[in-house]
Amino acid sequence: MALSNEAAYDEALESPFQRARASKNATTVVAGRAYSLWTAGGMPAAGAAPTTAAVPTEATAGALNSSGQNLFNGTNRRILKAVADAALTTPGAMITVCDRLSHQGGLSGTTTTAQTTNLPTSALTRYTSGVGVRSALEIYTTIGATGTTVTTSYTDSGSAAGNTSPAATFGATGNNTAPRFVMLPLAVGDVGVKSVESVTVLATTGTAGNFGVTLFYPVISVPIDDILAVKGSADALFGFGTWFPLLADNACLFFVVHATGTTTGVVQADFLICEDR
Amino acid sequence: MAGEAILDLSDLINLATGGNGGTPEQINLYKSGLQNGAALGGTPVAGRLHSMWRWDGCPAAAGQTAPTTAAVPTNATDGSLKQSTPGSGKKKRLLGMVMTGLVAGSVILYDRLGHQGGLSGTTTTAQTTNLPTSALTRYTSGVGVEAWAEIYAIVGTTGTTVKLSSYTDDAGNTGQASQLVTFGATNAREQDRILPITLATGDKGVRAVASVQVTATTGTAGNFGVTLAYPLVVLPIPVPGVGALFSSFLLPGGPRDLGTNSDAALATAWFANGTTAPQLFGSVYFLEK
Numbered sequence: 240m241a242l243s244n245e246a247a248y249d250e251a252l253e254s255p256f257q258r259a260r261a262s263k264n265a266t267t268v269v270a271g272r273a274y275s276l277w278t279a280g281g282m283p284a285a286g287a288a289p290t291t292a293a294v295p296t297e298a299t300a301g302a303l304n305s306s307g308q309n310l311f312n313g314t315n316r317r318i319l320k321a322v323a324d325a326a327l328t329t330p331g332a333m334i335t336v337c338d339r340l341s342h343q344g345g346l347s348g349t350t351t352t353a354q355t356t357n358l359p360t361s362a363l364t365r366y367t368s369g370v371g372v373r374s375a376l377e378i379y380t381t382i383g384a385t386g387t388t389v390t391t392s393y394t395d396s397g398s399a400a401g402n403t404s405p406a407a408t409f410g411a412t413g414n415n416t417a418p419r420f421v422m423l424p425l426a427v428g429d430v431g432v433k434s435v436e437s438v439t440v441l442a443t444t445g446t447a448g449n450f451g452v453t454l455f456y457p458v459i460s461v462p463i464d465d466i467l468a469v470k471g472s473a474d475a476l477f478g479f480g481t482w483f484p485l486l487a488d489n490a491c492l493f494f495v496v497h498a499t500g501t502t503t504g505v506v507q508a509d510f511l512i513c514e515d516r
Numbered sequence: 517m518a519g520e521a522i523l524d525l526s527d528l529i530n531l532a533t534g535g536n537g538g539t540p541e542q543i544n545l546y547k548s549g550l551q552n553g554a555a556l557g558g559t560p561v562a563g564r565l566h567s568m569w570r571w572d573g574c575p576a577a578a579g580q581t582a583p584t585t586a587a588v589p590t591n592a593t594d595g596s597l598k599q600s601t602p603g604s605g606k607k608k609r610l611l612g613m614v615m616t617g618l619v620a621g622s623v624i625l626y627d628r629l630g631h632q633g634g635l636s637g638t639t640t641t642a643q644t645t646n647l648p649t650s651a652l653t654r655y656t657s658g659v660g661v662e663a664w665a666e667i668y669a670i671v672g673t674t675g676t677t678v679k680l681s682s683y684t685d686d687a688g689n690t691g692q693a694s695q696l697v698t699f700g701a702t703n704a705r706e707q708d709r710i711l712p713i714t715l716a717t718g719d720k721g722v723r724a725v726a727s728v729q730v731t732a733t734t735g736t737a738g739n740f741g742v743t744l745a746y747p748l749v750v751l752p753i754p755v756p757g758v759g760a761l762f763s764s765f766l767l768p769g770g771p772r773d774l775g776t777n778s779d780a781a782l783a784t785a786w787f788a789n790g791t792t793a794p795q796l797f798g799s800v801y802f803l804e805k
Contacts, residue, residue: 480612
């Protein structure tokens with residue numbers, strides 16, 4: 240299916256399949272770094288820090304599309320417009336709507352052997368090839384103030400197991416407080432992740448805290464470039480880079496935010512979802 | 517018909533949503549600001565251009581090994597975005613990209629047409645090691661093709677200049693000599709620095725480079741090479757965190773044509789605003805017709 244022409248696009252904007260709204264409470268951050276709003280309160284209510292490996296869906300508490308609104312499940316659904324704003328005290332943020340494919344928790348910032356608690360991650364049920372699927376370490380409870388690095392052992396999109404991700408900075412200011420979302424690079428040759436089998440923190444950060452692995456797929460990013468800004472024209476043609484993001488069936492949507500200042504402000508967004516016609 | 521132009525807005529919408537074989541494709545890009553899990557070999561320098569070819573990320577980096585013999589990178593080469601090759605006879609088209617970073621600067625998306633390495637910062641005669649560059653397989657006229665000196669291992673602290681002592685221009689003239697550009701010493705010696713080469717008067721691009729000459733020794737051989745590149749997008753990120761969007765929707769001719777059957781080696785470079793590595797995050801969008 241596709242939107243066959245301009246008239247179909249206009250019609251889809253005027254009579255969307257679903258109009259959904261989300262609002263997430265302000266979250267303290269470090270400028271320029273990625274933070275997950277999965278556990279941020281608001282509407283829908285906060286998602287829980289996971290323990291055992293699981294596959295979140297649109298019905299999972301915390302999903303942007305789980306709060307008594309029409310469910311997003313189905314095929315050929317697209318986000319055609321996002322009206323997003325953030326009540327910022329300093330100008331600017333980029334809000335990325337991501338599909339949360341798999342998550343788990345219970346990892347420690349002080350254990351320096353390969354950690355397998357609640358791992359491996361659950362098998363992908365969306366974007367199952369793994370191509371373009373990204374992995375991140377999501378901090379649920381603050382880890383330590385000592386900077387170190389972290390690697391994972393993962394299965395790549397070619398189904399080769401035992402790949403080691405290049406080390407990523409972990410712990411210390413900017414990389415230790417919840418809900419920091421530490422993105423992980425891939426080993427040479429790789430273009431995506433199917434699962435993560437273990438996580439190794441090179442040296443103790445000083446505090447165990449709690450973090451976990453999240454597998455995700457960025458769906459659409461919307462830059463917001465003003466104080467108290469409303470990104471009013473973030474539609475597929477102009478605001479998304481001529482991109483018409485397709486949602487996977489049962490997508491579990493959540494926000495990842497890069498902010499300019501020390502808070503995300505209250506992040507709000509309205510989405511227009513259409514079906515191809 | 518395959519490889520034809522995008523007709524109008526309806527055609528674009530249809531293609532970009534998967535109709536008529538548009539095959540929309542999203543590449544999710546991340547650069548961690550590290551190399552092989554450690555700090556960058558060369559700290560970014562404000563106002564200078566840096567190669568991200570070997571920076572860790574997703575899709576994966578090219579690794580830490582520098583090019584040696586002349587080669588033509590493609591969309592199968594590590595370090596590139598690895599977007600798919602379009603269907604037979606079709607053109608790959610760049611729809612847009614969105615990107616943010618830890619710090620301000622500009623992201624340059626370019627097609628890496630050719631590269632080689634193994635040149636020395638201490639040899640002052642015309643160097644032909646691993647040269648000439650491989651023949652262009654994309655943008656074969658050479659128009660708009662830039663030549664960069666790309667530093668893979670730090671060269672010396674003595675400032676000097678470097679030039680293409682012999683290159684073939686976009687008109688097919690061989691034996692052209694470029695202008696001299698600053699080389700060596702602080703800000704022009706560090707790993708991953710890109711030094712764009714200014715061409716001889718009258719030239720609009722480069723087809724091949726036959727030799728390179730360093731005017732005086734920098735004091736350290738290091739390792740540098742020639743990269744032939746075709747810049748596609750310069751995306752300024754004026755404020756860290758905010759990010760920016762490029763859309764080719766309103767460009768003349770519509771989404772940027774990457775070529776029929778294109779195997780473009782799309783890669784990113786960083787025009788720094790400070791000394792902190794950017795940690796880029798974003799996506800690049802394509803379709804084909």
